[in-house]
Amino acid sequence: MATATLNATPRSDTGKGVARKLRAAGQVPGVIYGSGRDPQPLTVNAREFDRLAERVRITSTVIELALDGRTARTLVRELQRDPIRRSVLHVDFQELVAGEKVVVSVPLVFVGTAEGVKTGGGILEETMHQIEIRVDPTNIPDHIDVDVTPLTIGHSLHIGDLQLPAGVEVVDDPEQTVAVLSAPKAEEEAPAPAEGLVVAPDAAAEPELIRKPKAGEEEGEESES
Numbered sequence: 001m002a003t004a005t006l007n008a009t010p011r012s013d014t015g016k017g018v019a020r021k022l023r024a025a026g027q028v029p030g031v032i033y034g035s036g037r038d039p040q041p042l043t044v045n046a047r048e049f050d051r052l053a054e055r056v057r058i059t060s061t062v063i064e065l066a067l068d069g070r071t072a073r074t075l076v077r078e079l080q081r082d083p084i085r086r087s088v089l090h091v092d093f094q095e096l097v098a099g100e101k102v103v104v105s106v107p108l109v110f111v112g113t114a115e116g117v118k119t120g121g122g123i124l125e126e127t128m129h130q131i132e133i134r135v136d137p138t139n140i141p142d143h144i145d146v147d148v149t150p151l152t153i154g155h156s157l158h159i160g161d162l163q164l165p166a167g168v169e170v171v172d173d174p175e176q177t178v179a180v181l182s183a184p185k186a187e188e189e190a191p192a193p194a195e196g197l198v199v200a201p202d203a204a205a206e207p208e209l210i211r212k213p214k215a216g217e218e219e220g221e222e223s224e225s
Contacts, residue, residue, distance in 0.1 A: 002142055004056050006049065008032070008042045008067040008093075019090070028088045032067065032074065034095030042067060042093075049088060060104045062137055065093055073137065075102060096137045103171055105130045106141055112149035114181050121184040122153040128178045131159060132171040139167050148179055156180035 011022075011029070019029045028046050033039040052058065058076050065074045078092040096102065107130045116122035131144065144162060151157060160174030 002061040005064045008044050010068050011041045030091040032093040035097050101134050107143045108146050109143045110146045114148045114151040116153040116181045120153050122181045134169040151181045153183050
């Protein structure tokens with residue numbers, strides 16, 4: 001399970017105008033909510049949050065949020081970004097409750113070389129790159145391994161085929177395809193010319209005449225010979 005720490009500051013003012021001023025000052029407005037507590041507005045430092053997001057998978061990492069003299073174990077539940085600049089506009093934290101499972105998305109990591117690739121030159125297509133799971137926050141895996149070694153041409157792997165860590169329950173449909181191994185594409189051969197047909201080489205392109213126009217001649221007109 002990946003964990004990280006982050007400092008937050010409670011705030012009392014809310015609204016779009018307040019949020020714009022906070023962003024201009026290098027702060028990201030947000031909120032923390034959870035079972036047994038009212039939603040509480042807060043701010044986090046934009047640079048500190050960006051550095052954290054570069055180091056960990058931000059939506060599946062338990063964040064120890066230092067807020068108002070205490071530490072809350074949280075998950076980022078919603079992250080709003082500017083569509084152009086990609087800067088963080090707002091972040092929602094969910095406080096975790098001991099013994100209460102959560103639903104998170106975790107990445108799939110494909111390992112091994114498929115048998116059909118080694119022996120038949122097949123093409124492996126990865127059709128999913130993450131899945132949703134239900135798990136205790138203390139046991140959130142960093143990723144799920146997908147062993148493609150036994151895969152042969154014309155066959156596929158599904159979510160139900162994955163080997164999951166103990167205590168992990170898949171939320172997605174187990175029949176969804178994770179990877180498929182296709183046959184190699186046949187090389188297309190150029191058609192042979194018909195019998196008796198002589199293929200002439202391409203005619204040489206006529207060179208372009210570049211010259212200055214003579215006196216009394218408009219540019220672009222041809223002079224008479």
